[in-house]
Amino acid sequence: MKQVKHWQDPVSIALGVWLVVSPWVLGFQDVMPAMWAAVGTGVVLGAVALGATLTPRAWEEWTEGALAIWLAVSPWVLGYAAVENAMVNAVLVAAAILVLALWVLVTDKDYLGGTMDRHAH
Numbered sequence: 001m002k003q004v005k006h007w008q009d010p011v012s013i014a015l016g017v018w019l020v021v022s023p024w025v026l027g028f029q030d031v032m033p034a035m036w037a038a039v040g041t042g043v044v045l046g047a048v049a050l051g052a053t054l055t056p057r058a059w060e061e062w063t064e065g066a067l068a069i070w071l072a073v074s075p076w077v078l079g080y081a082a083v084e085n086a087m088v089n090a091v092l093v094a095a096a097i098l099v100l101a102l103w104v105l106v107t108d109k110d111y112l113g114g115t116m117d118r119h120a121h
Helices: 008-026 032-054 060-079 084-107
Strands: none
Touching: 008 032, 008 084, 032 060, 032 084, 060 084
8 A cells, every 4th residue: 555645635635524524513504605615625625635645746735725715715705604613614624724735835845846955056
């Protein structure tokens, strides 16, 4: 079995799964914009993070970052910011996704093009 390059990718998969089930766990399944934002983002995040786990590429981390930004603003864009448990879930999970994606982008020398190892001349 191939070793996982970034431990952050399986964690992102777990966050995707959480997003898919969170409307029912947290009780906002009847708020359609919040439910679909969580489920839709969770499915896409899970697929992208699975791809990053199997074949790591920088674009997958950038996509995860974009999904995090979307998820963070979705309560206001889609009008469910008043549903506190859905809004807090979206913002906190988005923050976690963004931190994980940026962590990989900043720490993987393959994604930085080796710029961390070069000295200024």
